[in-house]
Amino acid sequence: MTDKSEWQSRVGKSWAEAWQLTDRSFSGLTSQFLDMLTGMPGHTILDIGCGAxxxxLAMARRRPEATVVGVDVSPDLIEAANARSASHPSVExxxxxxAVWSRPNFAPNLLVSRHGVMFFDDPVGAFTHLHTIAAPTARLAFTCFRWPHENAWIGGLAAIKGEGGSRSDPHAPGPFAFADPARVSGILTAAGWSGVRIEPLDFAYVAGTGEDPVADACTFFHLIGPLAPVLRSHEGEQRREAEQRLEAWLRNNSDDGLVAFQAAAWQVTARKG
Ligand SMILES: C[S@@+](CC[C@H](N)C(=O)[O-])C[C@H]1O[C@@H](n2cnc3c(N)ncnc32)[C@H](O)[C@@H]1O
Structure with missing residues (x-):
């Protein structure tokens, strides 16, 4: 489970520190998602849970006439995003x-998110609010992870942690809260969105590249994902053992200068009205 308070503190801080690495990990997803968005109209754009x-920024580059606003609960990530956007006056x-944010005279006609919508305590309430602030013919498009068993890397990390990988409440806010397409469709429909379409999007989740991709991927998982807080909390021998297990697992998944894992996401679209 990763909830709003964790994004506002520890997790948001780590993502802000490692935004180049998280952008790289999602690069295969981002290109496919942006291609799909090309076919969706919209010049007043809201990026939900925009992170860094x-x-x-990609939407602003592709639609120079558009106004883009990114909203996020993490002060560290908003600071990182602002530092990146100095030369993009059309992005704020x-x-x-x-779930409650609004801005006077800003009614987005395209609401987008790359993996930023699975952390709401009350998803129906949040998507109802987003529906309310959206323009009358607005479109919604976001990505989210499919099931953990289709994203084998999460099982690998759980095994290194010494867990079976099962979650007590699969709907609790967190990266896999929107894995069930029937649940996602139910949430959006209950919130007033129509024409819900949910399609698979597969990509390579890149953890390490460069001269020493295993060391690079070690750095990545020390900052990002469920193993990071465990490694930080362990000391001495216990930490060394976990790091050795991580390195061995990454070595097994290293090929041709790359550590990457098969990853499975949904691409979800809906409309207002
Ligand atoms: C997995 S990260 C994705 C970040 C970004 N969209 C990206 O692709 O790099 C999830 C993001 O959602 C944000 N978030 C979580 N709950 C939120 C909420 N209630 N309102 C706004 N942002 C939220 C987090 O702070 C985090 O930046």
Whole structure:
């Protein structure tokens, strides 16, 4: 489980520190998602849970006439996004909870998110609010992870942690909260969105590249994902053992100068009205 308070503190800080690495890990997904977005109209764009702003900036580059606002609950990520966007006057980043955020005279006609919508405590309430602030013919498009068993890397990390990988509440806010397409469709429909389409999007989740991709991937998983807080909390022998297990697993998944894992996401679209 990763909830809003964790994004506002520890997890947001780590993602802000490692935004180049998280953008790289999602690069295969981002290119496919942006291609799909090309076919969706919209010039007043809201990026929900924008993080360090990569999707907002990509939308602004592709639609120079558009106004883009990225909203996120993490002060560290908003600071990172602002630092990146100095030369993009059509993009603004704002600290806020997308479940309740609004801005006077801003009615987005395209609402997008790259993996930023699975952390709401009350997803129906949040998507109802987003529906309310959206323009009358707005479109919604976001990505989210499919099931953990289709994303084998999460099982690998759980095994290194010494867990079976099962979650007590699969709907609790977190990276896999939107894995069930029937649940996602139910949430959006209950929130007033129509024409819900949910399609698979497969990509390579890149953890390490460069001269020493295993060391690079070790750095990545020390900062990002479920193993990071465990490694930080362990000391001495216990930590060394976990790091050895991580390195061996990464070595087994290293090929041709790359550590990458098969990853499985949904690409979800819907409309208002
Ligand atoms: C997995 S990260 C994705 C970040 C970014 N979209 C990207 O692709 O790099 C999830 C993001 O959602 C944000 N988030 C979580 N709950 C939120 C909320 N209620 N309102 C706004 N942002 C939220 C987190 O702070 C985090 O930046």
């Amino acid at each position: 702003g990569e999707l907002s 980043f704002e600290l806020g909870d997308a």
